[in-house]
Amino acid sequence: MSDKHEFILVLFLLLAALVAIVFVYVYLSSGAKSSQKEDGKGLNNTQRFWFFLLLTAALFIFASFTIPKSPYYLFEKESPSRVVFVAAQQYYWALSSEAIGPGNPGAGEAIELKRGELVEFRVTSLDVNHGFGIYDESNNLIAQTQAMPGYVNRLRWKFEKPGTYKVLCLEFCGLAHAVMRASFTVR
Amino acid sequence: MILLLWAPKLYALTPVYNLDEETNIYQPVADIRVTTEEGGIYLSEIYSGRPIILTLVYTRCAGVCNPLLMRLKENIELIDPKREFTILVLSFDPLDTLEDMQGMAKRFTLDEDPRWEFAVSREIDKLNRSIGFNPVRAGAKRQFDHEALLIGINRNGLITKKLIGLRNEAALGAMIVEINDVFVPSYPLPDNKRSFSCFNYDPATGKNSPGWGLLVLSLPATLTLLLVLVIGINSNHEHH
Amino acid sequence: MMERTTLARTTSIWIIAILLLFILSVVLGIIMRLSQGGVISQSPVVFYSQMTTHGFTMIGIWFVAGMVGVNYLMQRYVSAPVKSNIFALLFTIIGVVLLWVTTFVGKFHTGWTFLYPLPFKIAWAGWATPLFFVSLTILGVGWLVWSVSLLMAIFKKYSITRALAWQHFGKNPSFETPPFILITVITLIGVITCLLAAVLLIVLFFAEYFSSGTFVNDPLLMKNLTYFFGHTIANEMLYLGLATLYELFPEVSGRPKWKTTWYVALAWNCTLVFILTAFFHHMYMDFVQPESFQIVGQVASYLASLPAAVVTVFSVLTLIYRNSIRWSLTNVLYFMGVAGWVIGGLGAVIDATITNNLVLHNTLWVPAHFHTYNAMGNVLFSLAFFNWAANRFAGIGESGGANRLKIALLLVGGTGFLLMFYLGGAYSIPRRFNIYPMEFSLAASFARIAAVFAAVYLAAVLIFFWDILRKCLKLLTYSR
Ligand code: HEM
Numbered sequence: 001m002s003d004k005h006e007f008i009l010v011l012f013l014l015l016a017a018l019v020a021i022v023f024v025y026v027y028l029s030s031g032a033k034s035s036q037k038e039d040g041k042g043l044n045n046t047q048r049f050w051f052f053l054l055l056t057a058a059l060f061i062f063a064s065f066t067i068p069k070s071p072y073y074l075f076e077k078e079s080p081s082r083v084v085f086v087a088a089q090q091y092y093w094a095l096s097s098e099a100i101g102p103g104n105p106g107a108g109e110a111i112e113l114k115r116g117e118l119v120e121f122r123v124t125s126l127d128v129n130h131g132f133g134i135y136d137e138s139n140n141l142i143a144q145t146q147a148m149p150g151y152v153n154r155l156r157w158k159f160e161k162p163g164t165y166k167v168l169c170l171e172f173c174g175l176a177h178a179v180m181r182a183s184f185t186v187r
Numbered sequence: 188m189i190l191l192l193w194a195p196k197l198y199a200l201t202p203v204y205n206l207d208e209e210t211n212i213y214q215p216v217a218d219i220r221v222t223t224e225e226g227g228i229y230l231s232e233i234y235s236g237r238p239i240i241l242t243l244v245y246t247r248c249a250g251v252c253n254p255l256l257m258r259l260k261e262n263i264e265l266i267d268p269k270r271e272f273t274i275l276v277l278s279f280d281p282l283d284t285l286e287d288m289q290g291m292a293k294r295f296t297l298d299e300d301p302r303w304e305f306a307v308s309r310e311i312d313k314l315n316r317s318i319g320f321n322p323v324r325a326g327a328k329r330q331f332d333h334e335a336l337l338i339g340i341n342r343n344g345l346i347t348k349k350l351i352g353l354r355n356e357a358a359l360g361a362m363i364v365e366i367n368d369v370f371v372p373s374y375p376l377p378d379n380k381r382s383f384s385c386f387n388y389d390p391a392t393g394k395n396s397p398g399w400g401l402l403v404l405s406l407p408a409t410l411t412l413l414l415v416l417v418i419g420i421n422s423n424h425e426h427h
Numbered sequence: 428m429m430e431r432t433t434l435a436r437t438t439s440i441w442i443i444a445i446l447l448l449f450i451l452s453v454v455l456g457i458i459m460r461l462s463q464g465g466v467i468s469q470s471p472v473v474f475y476s477q478m479t480t481h482g483f484t485m486i487g488i489w490f491v492a493g494m495v496g497v498n499y500l501m502q503r504y505v506s507a508p509v510k511s512n513i514f515a516l517l518f519t520i521i522g523v524v525l526l527w528v529t530t531f532v533g534k535f536h537t538g539w540t541f542l543y544p545l546p547f548k549i550a551w552a553g554w555a556t557p558l559f560f561v562s563l564t565i566l567g568v569g570w571l572v573w574s575v576s577l578l579m580a581i582f583k584k585y586s587i588t589r590a591l592a593w594q595h596f597g598k599n600p601s602f603e604t605p606p607f608i609l610i611t612v613i614t615l616i617g618v619i620t621c622l623l624a625a626v627l628l629i630v631l632f633f634a635e636y637f638s639s640g641t642f643v644n645d646p647l648l649m650k651n652l653t654y655f656f657g658h659t660i661a662n663e664m665l666y667l668g669l670a671t672l673y674e675l676f677p678e679v680s681g682r683p684k685w686k687t688t689w690y691v692a693l694a695w696n697c698t699l700v701f702i703l704t705a706f707f708h709h710m711y712m713d714f715v716q717p718e719s720f721q722i723v724g725q726v727a728s729y730l731a732s733l734p735a736a737v738v739t740v741f742s743v744l745t746l747i748y749r750n751s752i753r754w755s756l757t758n759v760l761y762f763m764g765v766a767g768w769v770i771g772g773l774g775a776v777i778d779a780t781i782t783n784n785l786v787l788h789n790t791l792w793v794p795a796h797f798h799t800y801n802a803m804g805n806v807l808f809s810l811a812f813f814n815w816a817a818n819r820f821a822g823i824g825e826s827g828g829a830n831r832l833k834i835a836l837l838l839v840g841g842t843g844f845l846l847m848f849y850l851g852g853a854y855s856i857p858r859r860f861n862i863y864p865m866e867f868s869l870a871a872s873f874a875r876i877a878a879v880f881a882a883v884y885l886a887a888v889l890i891f892f893w894d895i896l897r898k899c900l901k902l903l904t905y906s907r
């Protein structure tokens with residue numbers, strides 16, 4: 001599990017546990033007949049207003065903090081030193097340093113990237129939607145983009161660790177979806 | 188095993204777009220010396236100031252050069268003036284003189300426009316190799332067989348976009364964005380002639396503008412709104 | 428006292444049909460997990476036909492389950508439609524039968540999202556593609572007529588602005604919109620919108636199918652429409668369940684009814700607006716979608732779900748906290764359902780954040796979170812309503828019986844089953860893989876463990892079914 005995945009899982013499990021605890025606690029409290037509240041009124045109107053405002057503010061702060069890290073802005077200020085063309089087809093990945101087409105089916109080309117260099121994947125599909133998912137040597141999903149017919153999606157990435165990386169299909173594309181794969185190496 | 192079974196299909200694929208547009212991407216353009224009205228200058232001196240749209244023509248061309256320039260001129264006028272670029276029109280014919288090129292500029296009434304430069308160079312072969320341009324001499328009339336080519340060069344002298352053929356202002360707009368090092372995470376394939384595309388690339392703003400598809404996409408909500416209004420207004424409410 | 432109205436009888440037929448289809452679909456789900464775990468061996472075609480059937484049937488039945496509950500409870504406020512209800516029942520049965528024929532006989536297997544142009548890359552019987560769209564059309568027509576007629580019934584009594592509780596934004600509203608009406612109207616508007624999106628989608632599919640190559644769709648538009656329909660209906664069906672919760676939960680608990688206040692009105696009106704763009708989060712990894720849409724997607728995903736969730740949780744918790752509550756199966760199910768919904772929602776919000784989506788999209792994290800708010804959220808809302816309604820139909824009060832056992836089985840089975848999905852997601856295991864590649868050494872074990880837990884969940888469902896079936900049959904046989 002990558003650090004990022006681990007963080008996500010732990011965060012989720014903690015939040016889930018918190019929710020469960022609160023619900024169990026409230027459930028157990030319901031037996032106690034020490035109710036002194038008026039019905040349905042916990043907070044007054046001003047308090048509620050502030051609660052909502054706080055919640056909205058928190059959301060926007062969270063959004064403005066995470067959105068700039070989106071893949072559409074990854075390495076946008078730099079010029080890539082490599083382009084890797086990717087064409088997906090049921091049930092096959094073609095990866096090539098040259099554009100892929102009738103003259104260059106891109107089959108069987110061994111892609112070797114340098115550690116730390118900026119690579120741009122130009123990903124398209126020749127039939128249905130596929131998902132270009134890059135997995136590192138420990139089988140963690142590190143980045144992805146969709147392969148859509150008619151369009152080219154550009155994913156920029158720097159590989160910091162040498163090794164063999166796998167490409168799996170991350171959009172259901174038909175009966176051999178699970179065995180549609182490719183790989184490349186980083187030195 | 189299944190992979191092997193399906194592999195042959197790949198060779199049957201139909202051409203999707205002009206692959207030559209994808210050659211030499213992010214490779215440096217040869218830093219040749221060109222001669223303009225103002226004298227000799229290296230390409231690097233030009234692009235380090237403003238990125239370049241480089242177009243290769245020759246003055247005796249009876250083919251695509253004139254329409255290419257014409258189209259380019261028209262399209263440039265539709266484009267956001269805020270974006271910076273120099274259009275360098277360079278002759279690839281060794282027989283062209285600077286005067287020939289200046290004549291060409293006059294014919295297109297571009298000689299006064301500060302964004303346009305017309306030039307010749309003695310190092311044209313070196314340039315051609317670096318950008319993958321291969322004009323072929325054809326026939327006795329000193330004509331060349333060549334493609335209509337635009338090369339986008341960013342401030343670091345890297346080729347960031349190529350356009351082949353007579354292209355619309357949308358494609359040109361994409362190039363201008365690209366040479367200004369603005370990363371656009373996607374582009375449509377040039378042969379993408381599908382009905383109801385969601386977005387059209389708008390060169391005026393450098394952004395995607397709504398296409399027919401967006402209208403289709405907003406149709407369900409619009410229809411529902413109308414429906415709700417119609418039912419809501421036509422019902423007689425029992426008032427309390 | 429026993430209720431013998433046509434509405435009650437139709438409702439009980441719905442309930443039986445839904446539970447039957449539910450059991451079959453859960454069995455399909457367990458078979459899929461067994462197959463992924465390597466316990467049984469299935470061809471990819473069979474696996475993916477099952478996956479398509481399971482997904483579509485589940486979405487279909489829990490959508491109609493919400494509609495059934497809302498339609499039934501609506502009679503407390505307005506005169507509730509019956510004819511369109513029966514009409515929808517017939518169309519749903521025909522539609523589902525045709526759908527099962529396309530997937531099981533025709534081996535149609537595009538997944539329930541039938542993403543363009545996959546339905547045209549025929550790897551099944553040639554007739555299955557058109558029949559699939561025909562069955563969708565039948566379901567769509569039935570449901571569209573039904574939802575419009577429910578909306579019309581409400582608008583007969585409440586004006587648009589009152590139905591949407593806008594008067595609550597002013598000071599001292601003179602009229603109070605019942606929360607049930609507010610949520611139902613908000614949800615029905617969303618339902619109609621996404622059904623219309625489905626209609627458009629089907630029209631575009633048919634246009635290309637019959638044009639013999641002269642009309643080619645834009646994959647980006649088709650993907651947008653697909654999730655406009657798919658995401659939105661999956662979301663709205665949960666809100667239908669919530670509408671019944673707002674109506675029944677306080678009542679069954681022996682507490683005073685909830686009132687609509689400005690923040691309840693605000694939260695649900697937010698939902699109305701933002702839900703229509705939240706589906707953009709399905710296309711984060713489609714970099715061709717303009718960035719502004721992606722950002723709208725993230726913000727709208729938060730705004731469409733959180734206010735409604737916060738308000739509901741707030742209301743439910745304050746209603747119970749240190750109050751004496753009459754606990755019964757019905758409100759326990761609602762209560763657990765809210766917890767499941769919130770937990771699944773947290774998983775969803777994490778995934779709806781673009782940077783996380785980069786490493787979660789189309790991994791098992793996705794079925795993890797949507798199964799959480801379905802199998803442990805919306806299903807429980809509907810089971811709560813079913814249980815409550817069945818008791819009424821049988822003319823009995825809330826009974827004890829095997830309640831503890833049922834709840835324990837549901838909780839244990841559901842939690843274990845879901846945890847395996849979440850772990851799978853965290854280990855980057857892709858979703859929709861019929862077999863797991865060797866590298867994912869834990870994937871098959873997760874699947875096997877999940878199958879066991881899902882069987883426990885199924886046991887609970889069977890007990891529910893038996894119990895509810897008996898009560899519903901009492902009504903149906905009595906009237907004969
Ligand atoms: C315990 C009961 C259930 C079991 C065992 C189960 C099992 C599964 C499995 C194994 C998958 C395929 C996961 C994958 O992508 O690899 C799946 C997908 C799915 N399930 Fe369930 N599920 C259950 C309940 C539900 C419920 C209650 C719903 C309600 C909406 C539901 C809706 C779906 C949908 C929409 C899909 C996606 C189908 C597709 O990818 O096309 N499931 N389920």
Ligand SMILES: [Cu+2]
Pocket residue numbers: 088089090091129130131169170171172173177180
């Ligand atoms: Cu694929």
